[in-house]
Amino acid sequence: MSANISGAEKKRSKLSLFTILKAMTVIEVPLMMLPGIFVSVAVFGKLHFGWAHFGRGILALFIVALFASVLGYLAVRYDVRSKEPDFSKGKAMILKVSCYAVSPLVSLPLVLLLWPIRTDVGLYGYLAPWIPAFLTLEVCWVFTVQAIPGSYTASYSTQDFIRCSMLYLVPIAVIELLRALVPDTSYNVVPMALAFSLYTIIGAIVVNQQNIDLMMERRRHDKSSLPGKIRVYNLLLICGLLVLVFSGLLVGEQLGTVLVWVLKRLGLSLVYLIAFIFWLMSLGQNGDSGGGAGGGGGGDDFSGLAQGAKENPFWNILLVVIFAFVVYMLFIHRRRIWEAFSGWFIKIATKLYHFFLDCFKIQELGSAEGYYTEEAEDLTREERFAPINGFKNKREMKRALKQWQKTSDPEKRVRDGYRLLMMASRTQEKNILNSDTTGEILEKNRQSSLETAFMQANPIYDRVRYDDTLPDAAELSGFAAKVEESCLAVDIKKKK
C-alpha cells in the first residue's frame, strides 16, 4: 500500500514539460524588455552602465512580470469559469480590466525606489531615467498579461525570437556608436551579453519544442500521437548545441591560443627539419666544416630559417621528434581514442536522456494503446554501410563491365564477376543480402534470367572463394562470357 502511495506521489511529482515551456515563454517577456532599461539608463544615465544598473533593471522587470503573471493567471481562470452557467461574468470582467489597471501600482513604486528622482540636476533629473524605465515596466506588464492565456506556441514564435534579438542588437549598436563619439563613457557590456545569452538559450529551447508542435498543428495531427520521448530527445539535442556554442565562447580564446601554438610548432618543426637536411647535406660536401651556414647557395637561403635551430639544435631536434612521435601515435590509435571518447560521450548523453525522461511526464500513446510495437537497436558495424545496390542505368553497368574486363588476375576476375552478377540481380529488385550464401542467392534468382548464370558461376566462385582453387582458362572464359551476357541482358528501368 505504502509502495503504491509513494509510486503515485512520485508520478505526481513529475513535471509537465508544457508547464515548463509555458513558464519559459513568460520569462522571455522581461528579458525582451531589458534592452528598454538598457537604453534608458544608457541615454539618460550619461552613458554609464554596469552590473548595478543591470541588477536593478532585471529585478524590476522580474517583479513586474511576477505580479502581472499572477494576476493574468487569475484572470484566465476566472475567464474559463465565466463560461459556466452559474458563474457571474462580472467578476471575470473586473479582474480582466484590473489586470491592466493596477500595473502602475506596482511599477511606479518600483521605479521610484530603484531609480530615484534627482532634484539636484533640474528638469533632467525629473525626467531621467525613471520615465523610460517606468514605461518599459508598463509594457512588460502588458505583454506578460497577454502571454499568460493559451498554449506556449500561441504566446511566442520564431519571429518573436528574431525580432527581440534585434531589440538587443540595435541598442548595442547605438551605444557602441555613442561610445565612439563620446569619450566619457563607462559601459560594461558583459551584463547585457549575459542577458542576451539567457534570452537566446530560453528562446532556442522554446523554438525547438515549438517546431514539433507547430508541425503537428500545421498538418492537423493529433498531438497525443507524438511520442513523448521525441520532446526530451530534442531538448537534449538543442541543449547540446547551446553547450557547444557557449563552451566555444568560454574557452574559445584559450583554444585559439593552443591552436596558434600548435601551428607555430608545426611550422617551426618544418623549419628544423629543412635546416637539419641542409646541415646533413653540407656535412657531406664540406667534410668537417660543420654547420650549414658556410655551405652552398641553398645553405645561405635557409640560414635565416635555421637560426633558431643553431641556438640549441639537439634540443630542438628532440622536440620535433617527440612531437612527431606523439602525432604519429595519435594518428595510428585514432580509432581507439575516438571510440573511447565517443563511448564516454554516449554514456553521458544516455544518462542525461534518461534523467530528463524521468523528470517529465511522458505520454507514449501509439505504443501504449497497442497500435504498434517498436524496437530500436544500434546498427552493427556491418549494417552501418548500405547494401550494394543494383545498376542505376545502362551506362553505369557498361562502365563497370568494361572495368571488370580489364582485370587479368583470375581470382579477382571471378570474385568481381560474381559481384557484378549480384548487382545485376539487385537491379532486378531481388533482395540479395551481403550475408547470403551462394545457394541462397541462387534460390532468390530461381525462374529469373540470371538463374543459369548463377548455376554456372556458383561452383566456380565457391572454389575460388573457399577452396583457393583457380579455374582453368576454358572455365574462366565461359564464366566471363556468362557474366557479360547476363549483365547486358538485364533490363534496367530508369528511376524517376
Add this chain to the structure above:
Amino acid sequence: MPILVIVFLMAVMLYAQGLLFQKKSFEHFEYRCNFSRPEAFEGDEVELVEQVFNRKWLPLPWFKTEITTSKWLDFAGSQSVVTYNSRFVPSFFLMKSFQKVTRRWKVKCLKRGIFDIERVILVSTDLLGQKTMTQNADVKAQIAVLPQTIDLDSSFVSARYLQGDHPVKNQLIPDPFYVSGVREYRPGDPMKNIHWNATAKLSRIMIRNMEYTTRQNITVVLNLQSRPFEQGEAIDAPQMEHCIRVAATLLERTLEESTPVSLGINSNINNIDKETTETNQNFGREHVLSLMRLMAALPQGSTQDFLVYLREKGESFSTTDIQIVTAYLNEEMFDFARRCAMDDKRVTFFYVGIPTIELPDDCEIYVLRQPRGQSLVDTEGEEAAR
C-alpha cells in the same frame, strides 16, 4: 565586443545547423515498409513493418512518415485520418545516430481487395524548424486480402425446407475403388468381389460392398450485379461483398472432396467492359487459392449483364454442378436452370437477398437465412472503416 561575437556565433551556428540538416538528413538513410505477409483473409490481422536505418553520425531531431493507403486497412486507431477511400497515418520516429528502428503496426484487413501503400512521404527538419525536408519513399508494399469464408449451413436455408420426396440419381455400375465394407453374398453378385479372408473367418461367403459414385465437378458462377439491368459499379456494394464471400466458401468446400472446380464471373479484374472471367477447371488448395486471389482483385461491379452472360457462356459450363451466387433472381435464371437440368446438370442458386418473388419448386434455391435483428450482410468492416 563579446556580445557581437555571441550574436555572430549564434547566427552562424543556427544557420549552419539548418544547412547541415538540410544537406545530410536523408543521406545514408534508408526507409523500408512492407507487410508481414503478402496474403491474408478478410478480418485477419497482419503487420505493417516500417524499418528506418540511420547510417550516419548525425541524429535527426524527429522524423515522420506520412503513409497513405486504403481505408480498408485499419490501423493506428485515432491517429489515422480517413478521407473517402484513403487512410492517412502519420508515424513519428526518434532517430539517433547509427540506429535502426523497426515499428510494427497492427493492421486489420477489413475488406477483400489488393491493397498497396499508395504513398509514403518522409519528413524531417532541423533543430529550430527553419527548414523542413521532405522526400517521397519508394515503397512497394502490397497485400492481397482474400475474401472471407462463411458458414454456409447456418447462413443459408433451402427454399423448400427439404419437404417431399426428391429423386436421387444412381449409377448403373458401382465404383470398384470405393469399398464401404463387406456383406454376405447375394445371388447375382460377381464372384470377383468375394472377400476371401472374411469368408474364411466367418465361414460364410462374404463379398465386398461397392458404393455407387459419380465424378462431380462444379462451376461456381458469381453474379456481380446487385440489381437487374445494373451497369458498372454495384449499387449495393456490401451485398456484392457478401456474394463474393459465399462464392469463396463454395470454392473452399470443394477442398474436402478434391472436387474439380471452375469459376465464372460477369466481371473481370481489369474492369474492361463486356469482358468476363472463366477459369480452368482444377482441384486442390493451390487452385482454390488462385481463384480466391482472382476474387480479391475483382472490382465492385459487373462488366456484363448477368442474363447476357448466362446466354453467352451458360452453354459452355460442362460441369455436373453449377452453383450460381446472386443478389437477385428472375424467371430467365430459372429457365436456364431448367434447361441445364434437361442436360443432366444440376443448378443450385445461392440467393443473397430478401426474396421478393415467388420461388419455383423445381429449382434448387438456397436463401440467406436472416436472423431477427441481424443485418442482411456483414457491415462490421464498413463500420470500422467509418
